[in-house]
Amino acid sequence: MVSTTCIVLGIPVQEGAGRLGCDMGPSAFRTAGLVTELRNLGYAVEDRGNIAPAPQREVRHPNGAIKALPETVAWTEAISEAAYQASGDGMPIFIGGDHSLSAGSMTGLARRAAKEGHEFFVLWLDSHPDFHTLETTTSGNLHGVPMAYATGLRGFEGFFPAVANPLKPENVCMIGIRSVDPAERSALATAGVTVHDMRAIDENGVAPLLDAFLKRVAAADGILHVSLDVDFLDPGIAPGVGTTVPGGATFREAHLIMEMLHDSGLVRSIDLVELNPFLDERGRTALLMVDLVSSLMGRRVLDRPTQSYRHTPKAH
Ligand SMILES: NC(=[NH2+])NCCC[C@H](N)C(=O)O
Ligand SMILES: [Mn+2]
Ligand SMILES: [Mn+2]
Numbered sequence: 001m002v003s004t005t006c007i008v009l010g011i012p013v014q015e016g017a018g019r020l021g022c023d024m025g026p027s028a029f030r031t032a033g034l035v036t037e038l039r040n041l042g043y044a045v046e047d048r049g050n051i052a053p054a055p056q057r058e059v060r061h062p063n064g065a066i067k068a069l070p071e072t073v074a075w076t077e078a079i080s081e082a083a084y085q086a087s088g089d090g091m092p093i094f095i096g097g098d099h100s101l102s103a104g105s106m107t108g109l110a111r112r113a114a115k116e117g118h119e120f121f122v123l124w125l126d127s128h129p130d131f132h133t134l135e136t137t138t139s140g141n142l143h144g145v146p147m148a149y150a151t152g153l154r155g156f157e158g159f160f161p162a163v164a165n166p167l168k169p170e171n172v173c174m175i176g177i178r179s180v181d182p183a184e185r186s187a188l189a190t191a192g193v194t195v196h197d198m199r200a201i202d203e204n205g206v207a208p209l210l211d212a213f214l215k216r217v218a219a220a221d222g223i224l225h226v227s228l229d230v231d232f233l234d235p236g237i238a239p240g241v242g243t244t245v246p247g248g249a250t251f252r253e254a255h256l257i258m259e260m261l262h263d264s265g266l267v268r269s270i271d272l273v274e275l276n277p278f279l280d281e282r283g284r285t286a287l288l289m290v291d292l293v294s295s296l297m298g299r300r301v302l303d304r305p306t307q308s309y310r311h312t313p314k315a316h
Helices: 022-031 034-040 069-089 101-115 146-150 182-191 198-204 206-219 251-264 284-296
Strands: 005-011 044-050 091-096 120-125 172-177 194-197 223-229 267-273
Touching: 005 022, 005 034, 005 069, 022 034, 022 091, 022 267, 022 284, 034 044, 034 091, 034 284, 044 069, 069 091, 069 101, 069 267, 091 101, 101 120, 101 146, 101 223, 101 267, 120 206, 120 251, 172 198, 172 206, 194 198, 198 206, 206 223, 206 251, 223 251, 223 284, 251 267, 251 284, 267 284
Parallel strands: 005 044, 005 091, 091 267, 120 172, 120 223, 172 194, 223 267
Antiparallel strands: none
C-alpha cells in the first residue's frame, strides 16, 4: 500500500457554508503538517496546490433561499474533473473547503470507478446527512446538498452538471448523524441509505457498524471513498467548524474508525471538509484532522494481525 502516491488537492470553496472562513482550510491542513505526516508514513506525496472554479454562468433557481448557486456549480464542475483525473494517478486527498466540494469529488470518483469497472461506495462521517435537494433546502447553504446530488436525486438537472454515474444509495453508509432536517429524514428513508446515528454508536460502538459496511464493500469488490466532515467530531475536541452539533464522535471513536479503515485496505480517496480556521483554537482542529488522517493511512501503536476484508477467490 505504501507504493500509493497521495495526491493532495486544495479546494478553497467557502460559498456552500453559512459562514465565511473555509477558504482558509487548505492552508491550515498544510500548516498542520499533512504532507509531512504522509511522507513520514512512507508515501510519495504530490501536492497539486489549490484548484480554481470553472468559469461561472448564470443560473437561477425558483427556491429563493438558495445562496451562491452559480459559484457552487462552477466549483462542482472543476472539482469533478480534478477528482476524475487525480483518481487515475493515485489516491486523492481533497482538502476543503466546505462540504459542497463533495458534490464534485464524489461524481468525479464515481466516474473513475465506473471506467475501471468497480462498484463505488462512500463512508460519510458527519453530523449531517447533507441530503437536501435544491427544492428542499431552507437554509439555502449548498453544503447541505452534495449527497442528494451525487446519488442522483431529482431536481438538480439543468442547474448542476448532469450526474453520469450516480452513486447507489445502498452503497452509502453514514455514521455520526445527529442533525437531520425533516425533508432529509423522509428522503433518506425512501432512498435506502444506511444511516447510523449517534444512538446507534452509543448502543453498539462504532466497530460492528463499520465492520458490517466494510464487509459489504469487500464482497462487492468495491472501492471506498471516505468523506470526513469536521462536525462529525464532538465540538469539545474539534471547535474549528461553522456547524458544531453537540454529542459528536470522541477522539477514540474517530481513531478506531480510521484504524479499521486502514486495515481494510479498501479506501481509495478522502475528503477533509468544513475546517474553518477562523473558528479554530490555535490550530487544534486542523492538527486533530491530520492526526486522524495518519491513523487512516497506517500509523499504528503496535504491530498486530489485521482483519482481512478482501475475499480470497475460491479455487474451482
Ligand atoms: N456540510 C454541512 N455542515 N452541512 C450542514 C447542513 C445543515 C442543514 N441541514 C442545512 O441544510 O442547512
Ligand atoms: Mn457535511
Ligand atoms: Mn456536517
